[in-house]
Amino acid sequence: MKKKKSWQKYSIGGTSLLVEEILNICRKENLRKVFIQVPEGLSQYAHRISSELIQHGITAIVSIDPCYGACDIPYWKAEILKCDAIIHVGHTKLGDVDVPIKTYYLPIKKEIFNIEALDVLSEILLQRGYKKIGLVTIAQFLDLLPKISEYINKKGFETYIGKPTRRVVEKGQILGCNVSSARNIVKHVDAYVYYGDGIFHPIVVYMATKKPVFVVNPYTGEVKDVSEDGERVIKARILSMAKAKEAKRFAIVISTKIGQYRKTLLDTVVDFLKKYNREYSIIQMENIDPEVINHIKGVDAFVVLACPRIVYDDYRRFKKPVLTASELIESLKGTYNWRFEEL
Ligand code: SF4
Structure with missing residues (x-):
């Protein structure tokens, strides 16, 4: 399989590169019929991807249902459609998720190395007196981490790229539900640098480590300290726990996505609600929508x-307090020791 294909190459009329990669997998693995999951940004090319593969003799069914991570592999759809395999475009495999049918992962890689932004970052780190820096990113920019590390080290900093545990498989990679790459180096670093767009992932790093976190946005060149944002979310979470203490009727909302359903945790939550004499229900929803x-x-x-x-990100959209399992338990006990809940 060819490496280092970028989102841009796929999205600016270059879907043939993606088709080529899928074709290579199909030929190598002798697949005749495949279920292809594409991220939202590629759904506009669904017809093109499917029809090009069909012209090459592969029955390609492209799924454009919303999909936010490799925790969401709807293998039963591929089984109903009698596909030989699933091709998941957009994310890396999760270490703790075993999909019962053959699944191939094509993460999207981006190659935007923003030197100017790294120079701005270095100035800020110098001013703030941070020398030991933990580097983290999301799957799209993973290939750039060694280069970023080398560049920053040359400016006199000492960078660390942590090994992950459980569901994350790549060094330095983080997910919204697992920042073990950051946690595992917390004792060694003064601050973290997240290379990527968006602020949710770096906020989670702050919430899990309580160390300063700087975002370097490769697209805009903006460098931002998100520590205060993280602190705000933690305070809001503790407030929700306090409000829920008075609640008598709880709805437990679960998803059956393969990498999101946690049976043991559900049992634990039910036990706690029974123990504290609370009324409860169990609601299932695949894509949990606060408005619904x-x-x-x-x-x-x-x-x-x-x-x-x-x-952590959508709590403002709920009209009633919404909690994670650990927040519920702390709330019922009245102890309010908040901790990041990692999958
Ligand atoms: S459960 Fe984890 S991998 Fe799945 S969408 Fe949420 S943050 Fe991403």
Whole structure:
């Protein structure tokens, strides 16, 4: 398989590169019929991807249902459609998720190395007196981490790229539900640098480590300290725990996505709610949408056992307090020791 294909190459009329990669997999693995999951940005090319592969003799069914991570591989759809395999475009494999049918991963890589932004970052780190720096990123920019590390080290800093545990497989990689690459080096670093766009992932690094986190946005060149944003979210979480303490009726919301359903945790939450004499229900929803959840009547608080991002990033969209499992337990006990809930 060819490496280092960029999102731009795929999205600016270059879907043939993606088709070529899929064709290579199909030929090598002797696949005749495949279920292809594409991220939202590529759904506009669904017809083109499918039709090009069909012209090459592969029955390609392109799924354009929303998909936010490799935790969401709907293998039963591929089984119903009698496909030989799934091709998941956009994310790396998760170490703790075993999909029961053959699945191939084509993460999208981006090659934007923004030297000017790294120079600005170095100035800020110098001013703030941070010397030992932990580097983290998301799958798209992983290949750039060694180059970023080398560049920053030449300016006199000492960089660390942490080994992950459980579901993350690549060094320095983080997910919204797992920042072990950052946590595992917390004792060695003064601050973290997240190379990538968006601020949710770096905020989570702050929430899990309580060390300063700087975002270097490769597209805009902006460098931003998100520590205060992280602190704000933690305070909001503790407030939700306090509000939920008075709740009598809880709805536990679960998802059956293969990398999000946690049976043992569900059992634990049910046990706690029984122990504290609370009324509870269990609600299943694949893509948990606060606007739909808000319509459920007779509930004082929600406990979401799916992707933790729904709680940490979307909590403002819920009309009632919404908690993770650990937040619920702390709330019921009245101890309010907040901790990041990692999958
Ligand atoms: S559970 Fe959420 S944060 Fe984790 S991989 Fe899935 S979508 Fe991403």
